[in-house]
Amino acid sequence: MTLVGTTLLNGIAVLARLFTGLALNKVLAVMVGPTGYGVIGQFQSFAGMIVALASAPVTNGVVKYTAEFGGQPERRAAVWRTAATLGLMLSLGLAVLMVCFQRPLAAWSIADADRSYLVVILACALAFMVLNALLLAILNGLKQVRALVVANIAGSVISALTAIGLVTWQGLNGALAALAVSQSVAFVVTLFIFRRQVGASLRSMVGRLDPQLARGLGRFAIMGLTSAIVVPIAQMVMRDHLARTLGWSTAGLWQALWKISETHLLLLTSTLSVYFLPRFAEIQDAGELRRELKRGLAFVIPLVLCTSGLLFFGRNQIVRLMLSDRFLPMLDAFGPQLLGDILKVVSLVPAYTMLSHGQTRVYVVTEILFSAVLAGLTVWFSQTMGLRGAALGYAATYALYGITMWFVLRRLLARLGSKPAPDLAIAAEAAPS
Template identity: 25%
Template sequence: MLRLLKSSFWSFLSVLVRAVSSIAINKLFAIYYGPNGITLYAHFQNLLSIITTVPDGGTNIGIIKFLANGRAISGNYRRYFWAGVILNVCCALAALSIIFSFSGYYLEAFVDSFGSSEVWLWAILFGAGSVLVTLNLMLMAIALARRELKWHVLSTTFTTFGAMAAVYYTQGRLSLNQILLVVLGVQSLAFFFTLAILYFKKLLPPLKKINIPKSIYKDLWKYILMALSAVVCLKLTDFYIRDFVIARFDLYQTGLWQAVVKVSENYSTVYTAVIGMLVYPRMAAMVNQEDALRKFVRNTFYLVLPGLIVALLVIYFLREWVLLLLFNQDFVVAEYLFDYQLLGDFFRMWSIVLTNLIVVRAHVKLYIGWQIASALLYITLVSVLLEPFGLEGITVANALRYAVTLALAMLYYHKYIRP
């Protein structure tokens, strides 16, 4: 129990650090660079996420599983470590090649006023920084795998508050393009900080020549495929649904629904971060201990239930205040959309424990099929329910989608959750 409380404390602290620094750095960009700065900073973050999402949501999830046990000097640990490095770099370079190949689309906002030599310098610095950020995320995943949450928080703090300090101390004296590279540079330096932490904790394998068998890459490639399926299905589905709604409602009505979605994303991010730090690494460590894994999953599945109910009820009763806090008076009329949105979030967030189990057990075909079926179900439900229910039909479709997801997950993994 004491260990769980300590882990929960460090998990909460990590989420708090990220939330506070995110709000603060956006505020600083607004003060020193105005709306243009906010827009370009958001675009820069999206650009970086194109590079880091698949490595972090794919390779690093596998790394957490395969490095959760064993000593750093063991051959297996070394093989997975260096395979992870290679795959992370390859994924980052593949994403960068796409960005540079379509530079007119991805980079125009940043390099439009540059000369040709400045464009190449900016691109090289951006590419190098992106690769280091990607590798730092892998090192942080190793800290999670070994349940070194305190050091994970320190690395997160260095990354986020370092970027915030860079914007604060330059106080708008740099151009937008320059400050964005400075922020990326600080985040890149975090790689060396985290590297030193892992060296200190003896979690870095020795630098020896090693042969990595294809089976190792195959193990990690499964997680890359699952990450790709999740990203493609979620992004394409969200884009399609948003476009579908805009075509049938005006931008104001669509904006009301999107405001509720944004509120949902904010508290969902906190929940998934805590689950990712507390639950998934422990599942990974127990993956070959069937009885221990079953007991842990069952306890966790039912333990989160009352907490979820209380938290979502609080949000429901404070929904008007939340809309005023995050937006303004114009958005208060959207509070009626919270009913089914919160119900859908309850089903989705409760099911995350079981979907994590699918990932940790590397049921690739099931996971990909699950993502595709969920996306198609959501699209179908929205198209059917939008006309009779209006804007609320989207949230009804969302609730039904995740009710089905939870029911199927419980059916598939009944042996893990039955008393």
Template identity: 40%
Template sequence: MTLIKTGLLNSIAVTIKILTLLGINKVLAIYVGPNGYAALGQFQNAIQMITTFASGAINTGVTKYTAEYIDDEIAQRKVWGTAGTLAIAGSLLGALIIVTCNETLARWFLNSQEYGGVFICFAASLVFFSFNTLLLAVLNGKKEIARYVLANIAGSVFSLVITSFMAINSGLYGALVALAVYQSFAFIVTLVLCCRSTWFKFAYFFSGFDVSIALNLSKYALMALASAACVPVSHMVVREYLGNTFGLQAAGYWEAMWRLSAAYLMLVTTTLSVYYLPRLSELKRVDEIKVEIMQGYRIILPIAAVSALIIYLLKDFIIITLFTRDFLPMRELFAWQMLGDTLKIGGWILAYLMLGKAMVKLFIISEVIFAAGFVVFTWAFTKIFGFQGVAIAHAVNYLLYWLVMAFFVWRNLLDQQAFMDNKISC
């Protein structure tokens, strides 16, 4: 399936997801306000970290090796069996720890042990979170894009219905519980869709543990764990800093800005994960890899840039329509945030090659450096430019990220080409 076909099909799910996210944002803006946004952001980062650790952080590897072993069903089943074993063990252990430490986690992430019950709800649904993402990873690797799209649509619909209902009836507490449990309902739909595939048997995910497969998956686990630790932690630190420096409402404005960025860039970022990761995993020849990357710059980057420009031009309308007038102070973040989003996609097109080719060391080092860089730049630029400095930090950080990716990833490709040429000459 080509990039354009994959993008068009994936755009159906993404369009629905964007609409549901915008609907959720409106509900949350009305019922929890800017202050509540900051708490939701903290909890979402906590979910991101915990689910990555609990699942064994191997879902990217599952997609890669499912795609790589596309003609070898036995090898694929070994991957799924190993991944399933890791997911069930990690989920049960993670749930036990969360239940035991629920009040402590609530104090860490939400500044109040009164939210301990939210973490208990999350613990009860953790195994469903893990297996939903695992099944989606397999669908992606099998290039079952239609089923993948339907599963994502189901997740979007459940998130809208559950979050809206809980936020309207129980305010911030209800919204937090909704974030904790909606994936449990999405798992049911994903499982049903997988059961209709000829290649699927649930028993394959409990068919045993292969040490060699686990070692291969561990490379992706290390990369995923680096992202799960660095990105959410950097956002938590920035959110805490903004709250202490400019007030909790300012932290809420930044969280709203970040959610808006994530929503409109979703078409681009999901196309990268759905198309590029399996495709780059398949390719062996350096010239073919270069063609795929340049295709991304011809198609994906202009879409991201035009989208960012439109969002910037319509910023006042967007704030009032998608949030409320209480969020108007966030308008000063738009220009630099949109620039940073475009630079981010430019860097990510190259970064997916690190995932596809398991460039573990480069990936981990870059995640640590640029997560820390975002925090440092935020501190530095807000001292000079005030609240707007957090968006300037975002743009500067991703400009440097793109430059570093261009240098190191292309150098890696050239090294591979030279190695292959020497092999042929010998």
């Protein structure tokens, strides 16, 4: 499917996630306020880290090899079987550890050991979350965009309804529980769509590991594990610092600002994942990769500039719509946060070439380095400029990250045997005049 076709279809899924996210954010903002939002953010980071740890072997590696072995059904089935077995083994091991250490984990993640039951709920749901991620990755690798869109829409709606019901029933505790179970509830729908579209059963996808494929998936798992550990920890460090120095209310405002950024970038980042990750994985020619990069930049640069401008000029109304009047103090940080969004999107296009070509060592080093840079700059800038300083730290980090990714891209193109590799001028060539 073409980039435009993929974007349009994916846009439908993004709109569904956007509307369900708006509804959920509104309920959360009214029910728990900025302080509760900060606590939710802490547990969300913890849950995201655990889920990413368990699903590391079943995400980007599965997308790459499913796309790469498009004409080899037996090899492709071996990829799925190996990934599913690895993912289930890892999720079972993590679940046992979480149950054994539930109170210390609850005390660390949300500073409340008495809420350790949330860790147990997350442990019980973990295997279903891993299987959900695996099935979505297979659909992505097969370029079954329509099925992937339907699965994402259904999952978003069901997860949001589950969360809204639990929040309405139990307030903050319900919101925290929803984070632990929402993806596992979506698995039921994803499995139904997968069975109809692909025809493979879960039973056929669990069995003997292929050692060669396990090593290949292991490279991607290392990248996923790195992100699973360092990114949430960096967020938790930043949130904890803001809570200790400026109060949990400011930490909640920062969390809401990040949530708006996630919603803002949803179409762009999900399109990069759905279209460019399998597409870049197929490309082994430097010239073709250069052309695809230009197409990607020509797509993302004007779009992110347009959406950022609309958000900036409508920021007052957007905060009132998505959240409530209690979140209006975050408006001062909107400008630098949107600048960070723009820089992030431009840097992600070359970053996906690194991910799709399995440059494990470079990925691990840059992920650790820039997570540390983000946490460090956020802490440093926020000490003198408060919430606005935290947003400036985000923008500065992605400026440095983007420059680094273009140098990484030059090395990849040189390795693929290109003519002199592109530099930042590609962005200028790609942007419309």
